[in-house]
Amino acid sequence: MKYDLNRLSSAVRLALCAGIFSVAGAAQAQATTPDNPEPTGQTALPSKKDAKTLQSVVVTGSLIKRVDVETASPVVTLDRSTLTNSGKPVLGDVLQQLPSISGNATNPQNNSNGGGVASPLLEAGDGASRVSLRGLGINRTLVLVDGQRMSNPDINLIPPDMIERVDVLAEGASTVYGSDAIGGVVNFILRKNYKGAQFSLNDGISSHGDAKRHGFNLTAGTTGDRYSIAAGLDYNKYDETLAARRRFSRQQLYLSSGAVVPAGSSSIPTGRIQVPASIAAQYGCAVNSSGTSQVTLASGDGSALGDYRCRLASDTYNYAALNYIQTAQKRTNGFVLGSFNITDNVTAFVDAFYNHTVSSGQDAPSPVGTGDGLIISSSNPINPFGITFSQNPVAGDPNSGYNFQTRLTGAGTRVHSYTTNTGQVNAGLRGAFGQSSSWIWDASINYSHTKRDQRDTNEVDIPALQAAVDGGANIFNQADPSVGSLLSQGVKTPIYVFTQSTKQAQVDASGELWDLPAGAMQLSVGALYRKQFMNYTVSDFAVLNPVTTTCQILQEACGSPGRGSFDVKEIFAETLIPLLSDKPWARSLNIDLGVRSSNYSTTGTTTNGKVAIEWRPTDDLLVRGTVSQVFRAPNLNELYDGRTLVQPNLNDPCVGLSAAELAAHPVACQYVPVNWAGNSPAQVNTFYSGAATVGAKLKPEKGKSIDMGLVYDPDWLPGLSTSLDFWHIYLSDTLTAIQADTVVGSCFNNSASPYCSFIHREDNTSRQPGQVFLINTPVVNLGNLSTSGIDYTLRYKLPHFNLGSIDPGNFRAALNTSYTSTYNVNATPGQPGARTINYAGTFTPQFGNIARWRGTVTLNWDKGNWNAQWQSRYINHLTALNADAAISGVNIPVASVIYHSFQLGYAVPSIHTRFDIGVDNIFDKQPPLLYQNGSNYNVDTATYDVLGRYYWARATVKF
Template sequence: MLSTPMMSIAQESEQEEVMEEIQVTGSLIRRENLVSTSPVTQVDAQQFKFQGITRVEDLLNDQPAIYPGQTSGQANGATGTATVDLRNLGTERTLVLVNNRRLPAGSPVADGIGADINQIPGALIERVDILTGGASSTYGSDAVAGVVNFIMKTDFEGIQVDVQASGYQHDNDNGMVQSLLEESNFDYPSGSINDGDSYDISLVGGMNFDNGRGNITTYYTYRDIEAVRQDDRDFSTCALGGVEGNYSCGGSATTDRGTFGNLNDVDLMVEGNQFVNRNGYLFNFAPDNFFQRPDERTTAGLFANYEINDKVKAYTEIMYMSNESNAQIAPSGAFFITDTFYCGNPFMSDQQYNALCGALEYGRDEYSDDGDILIGRRNVEGGARNNDLEHESLRTLFGFKGNINESWSYDIFAQYSEVEFYEAYNNDLSKIRVNRALDARLDENNNVVCASTLGPNPEDPDCVAWNIFEAGAVTQDMLEYLYLDLEAEGNTELSVFGATFSGDLGEYGMTLPQANNGVAVAFGLEYREESLDYNAGPGYESGDGAGQGGPRPSVEGEYDVTDVYFQALIPIMEGQPFAEELTLDIGYRFSDYSTSITTDTYKVAFGWAPNSDVKIRGSYNRAVRHANIRELFRPQAISLYDMDADPCGGPTPQRTLEECRRTGVTSAQYGAIANNPAEQYNDISGGEPDLKPETSDAYSFGIVYTPSQLPGLDLTLDYFEIEVTDAIDALTPQFILEQCLSSGAPEYCSLVNRDPGNGSLWTGTGSVTAVDQNIGMFRTEGIDVAINFDLELGDLGALRFTNTSTYIMDWERQEVSERPVIDCNGKWGESCEDPVIDFQNNFRVTWLTPMNLSINTQWRHMSEVEDVLDRADFDAQNYLDLSGIWSINDMVSIRAGINNITDREPPIGPSPGAGIFGNGNTFPGTYDALGRYWFLGATFNF
């Protein structure tokens, strides 16, 4: 799809008079008026102004071809980065470029491997090219779904200062959710609220020097975004449970009043200094979670070029970013992590002993057996867990380009990029210390102390006994002992050296008989080295963090690749009847990796213009993605996955004894395996050094229509199909467990490891092994449509109509080759994860008035989405945006606008949304989650 950038019609006419060689995204060859044979969408800088966007990812996520990756709307699992996901095929399959050169991996942490577009200064963006479909033959690995190429302003003259303030306004009037909150006795917000303020300032300066032979453009930007919590919106103040029409406010069994017992016939909580029946009481974990993370970012850098002589032009790009964000979630606690419990704990009253240990027939001086007494207690006294995430990046590029002679040119460059990462996770508890603090005794002075402090050689003399048996009895000393320091650091590095030579073979007679232009070629060599070093720190590596779900291993690895590539643009016919232009575009790249893997990628494309009004284009791309460093070298370790209940757990298991035996359950264990009240179970995840590359086949076929009878109209329609095979992914633990239960197949059952003592999958050694492997397939097919129409209004100025839409015909995935293909089109949940919206449409109307005022309105539409689990179908969403830009004079312009004028709430469903990016009962990266977005800004040019 080819969209024309937003600008005045007069400006476009002036630009048409300038004929220069250009390089389009997806091609290595520069030519006058070169139109891509592959579908490319363009988002220009004016759209950022009209939308009032301060986060680049927010505008990109509104584009129909792009799905959200990491966004500011994530808290649990946030990396502090912003990533892009083309066609919903994963951020690791989308290659991000700046001026046709790579951005480095955004972070060394899990889910941070995609390029972090926080590194992009919005003030310097000239346009964004979005090429969908494989582009590995042009740019190398990772371009399986396509390319997002940021084209920056590199020849700026003057000084420009831009300031903007923005924020959200929402009316909390969701009666349905408010009634649920009242039933649960939860506080909730009501009425109008203004929050999430953002402040953005940028300074750009540029100048030509040495009689125009050189230019230097510098920039500095600063952005500060305030937090929004989930209890700032009524619809996210509690975690929804149940199904649509019968929702309830859910929560966690790890409560502020404690949860004690075997959770079947003995299920207690604290009231005063006594135990009472819990009766289903849950802790509302939603309010503390960030719905919008606070964020502070600074960027600075320069773009410079200098023409040394008529053969050599030097250029450089230096980009720096410092970004700090905070991801906050509910308080930590003892998440049923006690192995056994000492029934002589002196903090327990006689009533509590009788209700708990006495009921389970344990004496005062006895320890319970493993799993007989479970304890969950939320650390409400210590406050929410929050994760400080800091990234600092530096990207440098130096190169020389020029003409060797009239036929040949060259471009040689060296690039080095580094991202430094630091993380401090606050207010989590130590599992070891929780167990020691709950193992309490009376010392010789009748003081309550930890058993680990007693004896001639105390195991832990600093231990402070934790009194969770009496309301209000937790002290600061107790908390200080329980806290665990969690820190991590790391970096990613990218080094690239490349040389491209391009030439016009027409000078040597290589012009086909019915063509005017000769064959154009480009070939070159590229060496790329990538490394990642993530030091998880002793707290993370030990797995001692109560709220971390298991150990987080350190990762270190690197690989390099040498590429040889070639492209040819072959004019077959030009200026002939029914063939104003017929061009063949072919490309090939051979890659040799240090992992002993070699790959071949290639493309074949054509462009046919029967006349000046119509162009037909089509392409086939074979793309290959080599495994990234985390996929190759991440150690295998225990982590957590969500599951409502163990199919073989509880007093009345969901599965039969015969089925459960396949997973390792004994007859004695059947019916006696405790379910995890936190609904979290152990899995072993990690990388695999022997992963082979995944491949994709991408097809596109389209038409570009610019009728001479109707000047100002551009219409493009493109069909696309992308199929990824041998996809690098991990089977979900639930899938493995279900397959073992149903089939007994050894390839699945060998991955289920029940604790031999109690049959559990969440205590002891119980787990399901689910590491990365080459499995299954992704496939998507659809149609992109773009319509641009300019209408002159005489003395009233001009109107511009722009419509961009994507219709998904199929979006399928197959977890393993022998399993059925899953249809995810128009669905969300379970294996489909986040919403796969089958129709998205953006319609924009801009009035360019004769008073130097541009008024813009946009309608954004997203079709309905069905829940795979039949809990909550999401209705179609329609958003209306309105904005204006007034150029007061050549020096000053102001802008203002409101997005989502009607304050439409996002669709909501059961928490956490069953998707990797769900938050606040919705998907904030997909939908407008926070209400009306207002902005007011000004630009000053000197």
């Protein structure tokens, strides 16, 4: 393209300035030393002479190689200094603070959700951090390493020292990268031509004296005339932190009937013991309508009736105190980056990294009782009551069927331990079609593999626990250590192993087609083949029985194996057409067209295109816009997850109907008797699963992404850059697990509904005909979602000035904000009563934190060997929907939050060493309370800091 040098210099300066600054902070400049001639993290602005020698590069969001890095795609870049200034040893802690990221996402503050969860990839407690751009969820954000997708999108797995920068594109990019790039992409760009060696030590601790972390990294590299190689090793360790260490999380809080109530579980170690009125009378306990009451152990060993008293409402167990607000984790990373020029026109390359993570979450000891199948016979010597405790009456025993519930503290806490191994290799050849040709080519193969081994210690094994109780383990007296030793024979450690791999081969080529009056028309074309595979195994005794809805251990830890794969073949092309150049009010006008056709073995073929416009009416102003089609093919979990038990309440439309009304709904209300009273109990068994598990079919989510914006880089104020972008993303046929109410309601209103086959009721041979004993609730295509908003950035590097004879140094400032105007969801379009809800400015368990405003302000300073950074991060106030546990529809306000952090660095050139110290959350800001309703530890751990003020330090030596 025929840019004049003024415009090229302006464009490059703006692009590089955007790389210096980011939402995470403006770039820090390191001191100039013989080993570090340019400030690390700050690229020197090129002169007009330098601009002539710049080589074209592929920018995130496009397949075209270009010199002008500022394109139609609004990319936010975090360079190395931004990453290091944060003081964070893992990348997730930096990325998740971007204003464009919101909603639900996992991070090391998420403790645990137990075994056998719905999606085996998304275990809390595994130390992972995942990204949710635009609040659209982690499945709609694509994570790349040098443009190659990661099979496991946990960004904490990536060795930070192998990353040169991070590009974040918060708009749909399906034509460039394929499926999943709906909210956008996060592209980790690898370091190139690294030379030298560097060793760094880091340490940190909270102001509460906990949450310790420490680690080190070593990186070395060398380059020659024909080769480049760099390698590194990284280790970091985070200590676990108990929720009891913070006031807001030391006990679970409920908002009930307008009052905040500290609460706990009624499953207590001293027992919740149901006894008949004849026994309750000796304690003076009130008797309920069923003629029974509840007692609990007061003192003694529980062998005599005198050891018990009436159970009070205040007799609860504080399970929250044993959870972690920071999971325990250790990570070891290694990487190798290399290239070799085979000829002048052909280069071989390999990029490889490996991560080994050990992490763990913790839950309180298991609640267990007769509802889980445990029986304590009246003849058992440990039982002083003379009655049998069992879920149902025992034949031949008239004094049976009484409930018993306890907390198995004698067996210890439940620890969910994870060992995750991830490796990724991208290797291939790249080259040119000759010195005189503009065309270049690339052929690569990519392989990635993740294996996560999850072990849940101290899960109750009902048969083993029954044997221990029958053998004399006094479950009434868990305070006795000898009893605990016996009860520990009643627990097991189920193992859940999740494996996922990706194999890909890709070829592409790009270059100039022909010259037009405004410049050269460029084209990039390519094709790829990718195969993805998953396998999820569960210990035999933990496999869910779909008939009984139980397994050998407690129901909460039951899981189901899943296995499956798919392959995709894609062809893609993108062309950049210069329409005008060096015209009045059109210094340049380009159109960018892209198309990608994707054929999935599971869902067929989908073709998507994009149109992008870049218009520079003057040298200082870029007007840009992109309209692209986006899609997301169902992933392996959504297709092949095994069954997981969920037990929601069902609003059954078949309750209380006449014979004529039942006849009008023969499928949905099959076997339901006239004037039926409804399910008893109200909770019904539902099986979440992938679609293929129940024989259902899925299709891709599809929609549009629109982005329009301005970039202004005025010549009259050097160092200033500002941008304004409007974005809108719309999706239909969203992939989601259907709810039981939706299944039954859809079938009730349409006997031909495909969901009718998901309903299973007891037939006329049962004692409870019409009772729902199972509803399949798999992943289906159902729902529409759209979101829109505005991003604004302002970056300014102040001109250097002196205060008399004093040189105050160099100053830079950055503002980055994102405003969410709408987040509209219609969960059941086409269904009776369906409506669209705008979740912008709200918190819900389903969609998480969709605060309208998020932003950061960052100030940087450097002088000589010194540098400093101050950053403020803002999250707007919002409304927590349906927050009252006792009153439906009650919403509560959630306050806005501002976090401040500070970093100070000093370089000692004589010993090639740099020292950095920092404080995060300087003013020890506490997270706003959301209580029990849909949040961990009474707060939103995906959004707010839970550790409080945190101190860190780092020393870096260069060789």
